[in-house]
Amino acid sequence: MEFKNEYLGYFHQDDDYEKAQLLWLWYDYHTEIFDRSLWSAKPSRNDESMVVLASSLAHAESNRNAMKIRNDMYEIAKSYNISHDVMHKAKTDNYRNSCKMKVRMDTYLKLYDLGKLNFINES
Incomplete structure (x- = not known):
């Protein structure tokens, strides 16, 4: 444990963590785009730029899509x-x-x- 990291709040951001952040960004983008295409999508109360689904069928479809994207993300x-x-x-x-x-x-x-997500397609 390094004193500066633990007590002064400095941190070292490594390549793995940066890629992980970009993967979650990729996941959020693609799941949100899909959810917006579903017929029962409506703006969320807490975040008007995000949708929630009013239909249980649409919710199930969204979950299937999210699972596929999440599996792809973890494979990458x-x-x-x-x-x-x-x-x-x-x-x-x-x-x-x-x-x-x-x-x-x-x-x-x-x-x-900017090409910062190219590593996702290269995997």
Whole structure:
């Protein structure tokens, strides 16, 4: 344990964690785009830039899609030797959970344009 990291709040962001964050961004983008295409989608009360589903059938379809994307995401993580622990830390990161969906979607598009997500297609 390094004193600066533990007590002064400095942290070292490694390549695995950065890739894990980008994978979760990829997941959020693609699941939200799919959910917006479902017929019972309506704006969320807590985040008007995110949708919720009013139909149980649409919800089930959304869950199937999310499971497929999540499985693909974890296969990509595995191909880069990114551990489940790192993926979990990225998933529960404060930044990810505090952002409105619009911010995440816009960030995804900007990073996609910059080629920062190319590693996902290369796996």
